[in-house]
Amino acid sequence: MQNRPKQNDEIRTTCPYCGVGCGVLARKKTDNSIVVRGDPEHPANFGRLCSKGSALGETTGYEGRLLTPSIYGERTDWDTALDLVASKFSEAIAEYGPESVAIYAAGQILTEDYYVANKWMKGFVGASNIDTNSRLCMASSVAGHRRAFGTDTVPGIYEDLEKADLITLVGSNLAWCHPVLYQRIAAAKQARPEMKVVLIDPRRTMTADICDLYLPIEPNGDVALFNGLLDHLSLHDGLNADYIEQHTSGFSDALTSAIDGSSPSKVAELTGLTQSELATFYDLFLTTEKAVTIYSQGVNQSCVGTDKVNSIINCHLATGRIGREGMGPFSVTGQPNAMGGREVGGLANLLASHMELEREDHRALVSEFWSAPNLTKKPGLKAVDLFKAVREGNIKALWIMSTNPVVSMPEADKVAEAIQACPFVVVSEVQAKTDTSQYGHVLLPAADWGEKDGTVTNSERRISRQRPFREPMGESKPDWWHICEVARRMGFADAFQYETTAEIFAEYAALSAYGNAGDRDFDIGALAGIEKPAYDALEPFQWPRKVGAEPSQTRFFANGGFYTADRKGRFVAVHSEAPSDRTDARPMLLNTGRLRDQWHTMTRTGKSPRLAQHIAEPFVEINPKDALVLGIREAELVSVRSDHGDVLLRALITHRVKKGQVFAPFHWNEQYASNARVDTLVRAVTDPFSGQPASKSTAVSVHFARMQQFAFAIVREKPDHIDAEYWALARVPDGWQVELAFETMKPDLAHFAHNLFGLTQSADWLEYEDAKSGQHRHACFQKGQLVGILFVGTRPVAASRSWAAGLLSTCFDEAKKRHLVIAGRAGQDQPDPGAIVCSCFSVGFNQIQSAVVKGCSSVKAIGDCLNAGTNCGSCKSEIQQAIDQTTREAAE
Incomplete structure (x- = not known):
């Protein structure tokens, strides 16, 4: 039995959502349901979880799982499926060359999965066509780091967010996308009200709730903004001349480029901000030494994303505000293991252990370590180009692993067409039915979050264990096992003889130290000899962790020591102008x-x-x-x-x-x-x-969109087919909520309701019709339970969704109760909670509004009264907005 760290009967693991990397305590109950809570000892979250993390236990059941391998839609066994995958990839390589095959993976697979996939593709297939959906969220940050630092290094740690006197959030809706970090900053600001928070975003997100200054920047105006800041610092004695001289290069060119587009009027034009707003922000940055700039997808997901990253880094290099407590540029990643993927070279232009694919000496080290004479020599296809190559017929065998590109890739329809036309597609998935899996010739069942064993790395370079707390469902297997089995069948058995993830981790740790004389940032060589018991008990730690070093918090570059050829940080000259594709037809x-x-x-x-x-x-x-x-x-x-x-x-x-x-x-x-x-x-x-x-x-x-008829339904069973121009499904307790709209009036609503409810035997029906208003209602009952209810009207239906969803758990033995349902209203003892604000406790806007009227005038008071906001805290900004709105309306 594995020696997994436990607390009572709880397993210590890590959340599978964003890059915060929160520790989770998971417990399987006797009925096989899963209970989760935040791990109070994990240094990323100290027990906090967001709404998604708090609900993890509701997402781990059998519903919709892919449980067995299949070939062309027919169930098969593992050997047959893996033999086919290996033969098809081998045939494509033999006939068209190694660049005719590709992997598209995800920032949600574990580091050990990433490592063997990267080793197989780059080391033994001999091509670099392995890219991931991390390309969609943090590739610009990687490129910006490498241009400035010489390697993909995040300089700071989460503690800096609490120690800073100025937090600048650029293109980052932290309140919704990284809620635990948001709560850490909010708590720090409450303890130190003098802390200032600035939000820079085209959209006024919920993160604005804790901000002292909100700058509604124009899309892609960020380079102009930070070039203007660099110019402002140079004009107002805000530069750290000693740091620039001793530890950097390229400052003069970067400043010249910044000045070229940084007149106050030009910056105002490009950013859409007033000169007063700009001056306020610039002076805050100028006069506040302990400043952290957090950036995310609003920076990265841009045609000038890398330049945005470097414009931010330039300002921190120019002031020497990097690598010290409460200072630095800070990229927060969107996925749980995007950082781990970066460490093992999981992108098409990277090599394992932060080595550079472009460098012959680095390729030689990896080739020697892996005993892989066929190691790739050039970058492969990045995500967008990869699927373009698929569409053009240049990729003959494609393996999609733990991601859904038919939904998430740009120009998604073309991606769907490309995958559908590819000669051979393998999909490793947890769910049987996704938009992408329908195009897979071979489906391989993958282990889910609660079944996987390995490590992930969060946005502050902290490596944590993800531990299984139940056996894999059906015949599902971990992703690393899928890859190793195919690699063995292709003749590479000697290099893929792993039996456990501990062996993979130990090898990856050894590679990080191999030939590393301090010229590479990523080094966890202290763990190169780790054995399974120690691996199972591994506590969260930050890299680097070199041989002989104890775990410690680490920052980079306070005293230089960059990973460029001259060990100096590089300023990058970036230009303020950014293109726009707006037209009269698309305004x-x-x-x-x-x-x-x-x-x-x-x-x-x-x-x-x-x-x-x-x-x-x-x-x-x-x-x-x-x-x-x-x-x-x-x-x-x-x-x-x-x-x-x-x-x-x-x-x-x-x-x-x-x-x-x-x-x-x-x-x-x-x-x-x-x-x-x-x-x-x-x-x-x-x-x-x-x-x-x-x-x-x-x-x-x-x-x-002109619609003649609208409808809303609650059904016990998920509909197989919905005959409507518009529909949207959402899970509710014991069933499904359905929103509907029709371009033409439905001639037979009773027939439509029958199909929607999925009835296969006799049932009791109630119907209501008001021809004048165009309202119709259909309800169906069976054995004292509601099977489904359908509300139809000529305008969007105003019935309470939370009330209607609750009907599925109500006993309807009495006729009176059934008639209240068809009347479309709750009983007097069932007030409508309104739109849900707090998911953890199902507290709605109407309940918060009522509590405010009764005297609850703060988020804390609402929490004391209704519990809202007292669990994960993700809804606190919305609670405050509800308080403000109710107070404002009462004063009018």
């Missing part, structure tokens, strides 16, 4: 992003009723002025179109977005909505240095 810019309670393409979070309560259907945010011109009212359906596709979304009219801009989350897919794959719209334009797509600024047009 608005689409910004895409994440929601608080959903993750990537919903294959995990879509299973949780709790997480669906917050926002249950796909939407697009539109500024009120634009909505007025377009003739769009709240909750109406709109078609959003680009040159690459169109989607159908619910309109949310809000001042959070500026005029001329719209925002839509990218999570929804064909399993949960009729036409809401937002990345279908996004153009496949990439940053020239990083290859990262520009997902934040696609030119679109928005059009009113």
Whole structure:
């Protein structure tokens, strides 16, 4: 039995969501359900979890799991499936060369999975065509780090976020995308009110709640902003001349480039900010030594993303504010193991252990260590180019691992067409049915989060163990095992004789120290000889951890020591101008992003009723002025179109977005909505240095979608087919919520309801019709339970969703209760909680509003009264907004 660290019967593991890397305590109950809580001893979160992490136990069941291998849709055994994969890849390599095969993986596989995949592809297949969805979220940060530091190093640690006197958040909705870091900053600010927080973002996100200054920058205006800051620092004695002289190079060229586009009027024009706003921010940065600049996808996901990164780093190098307590540029990653993938060379242009694919001496070291004479010599295809090569027929065998590119890649329709046309596609997946798996010729069942064993690395370079707390379901196996078995069948058995992840980790640690005389940042050689018991008991630690070194918190570059040829940090000259593809036909810019309670393409979070309560259907945010011109009212359906596709979304009219801009989350897919794959719209334009797509600024047009009829339903069973132009599904306790709309009036609603409810035997029906108003209601009961209820009208249905969802758990033996259902209202003892604000305790807006009227005037008071905000804290900003709105309305 493995010696896994436990607390009572809890297993210490790590959250599988964002790059914060929170520690989790997981416990399997006797009924096989999973209970999770934050690990109070883990240094990333100290017991905190966000709403997604808190709901992990709801996402780990059998529902929808891929449990056995299959070939062309037919169940098979592992040997047959793996033999076919190995033979097809071998045939493609023999006939077309090693560059005819590729892997597209994810920042959600573990470091050990990443390592063997990278070793197999680059070391033994002999090509670099292994890229991951990390290309979509942090590649520009990697490129910016390498240009400035000589290697992909995050200089600081999370503690810096609490020690800083100025936090600048650039393109980072920390409150929703990295909630635990947001809560750490909020707690620090509460303890030290003098701490200042600045938010720089085109959209006024929930993160603005704790900000002292919000700068609504124009998309891609960041380079101009930080070039202007560099110029301002030079003019107002804000430079650290000693640091620049001793530890950097290229300052003069960078400053000249900054000055060229940095007149106050020019910066104001390019950023969309007033000169007063600019002066306030510049003076804050100038006068506050302990400053951290946190950046995320709003910086990275751009056609000038790498230049944005370097414009930020330039300002920190120029002031020497790097690698010291409370100072530095800080990239926060979007995925749980994007950093681990970077460490083992999991991108097409990287080599393992932070070695450089372009350097012959580094290639020689890796080739020697792996005993791989066929090691690749040049970078492979990055994600966008990889799928272009698939579409053009240059990739003959493709292995997609733990990701869903048909939803997440730009120009997603073309990606779907490319995969469908590929001669041979392998999909390693946890879920049986995804938008991508339908195109797989071979499906391989992968172990899920609670079944996997390995390590992940978070945004502060902290390596943590992910430990299994249950046996793999069905015949599922870990990803590293899939790869090793195929590699063995292809003749590479000697290099892939691993029996445990501990062996893989030990090898990867040894490689990090191999030939490393201090000229590479990544070195965990102290763990090269680790054996399984010690690996199982491994505590979270930050790299580097060299031979003879004890675990410690580490920062980089306070005293220079960069990893460039001359060991100096490099300023990079970047230009302020940024292109835009707006046209008269596509006059608005689409910004895409994440929601608080959903993750990537919903294959995990879509299973949780709790997480669906917050926002249950796909939407697009539109500024009120634009909505007025377009003739769009709240909750109406709109078609959003680009040159690459169109989607159908619910309109949310809000001042959070500026005029001329719209925002839509990218999570929804064909399993949960009729036409809401937002990345279908996004153009496949990439940053020239990083290859990262520009997902934040696609030119679109928005059009009113004329619908004749709208409907809302609660059903016990998930519908197999929905005959509607618009539909969106969301999990509720004991069933599903369905939003619907029809371009023409349904002639037989009873028949539609029958199909929607999926009835196969007799049942009791109640119906209501008001021909004048166009309202119809259909309810079906069986053995005292509600099977389904359908509300239909000529306007979006206003029935309480939370009340209706609760009907599935109600006993309906009495006729009176059934008639209340068909009347469309709750009993007097069931007040409508309103739109859910706190997912953890299912607290709605109406409940918060009522508590405010009764005297609760703070987030703490609401928590004391309703529990809202007292668990994960992710909803605190929304609670404050509800308090402010209620107070404002009472004063009017």
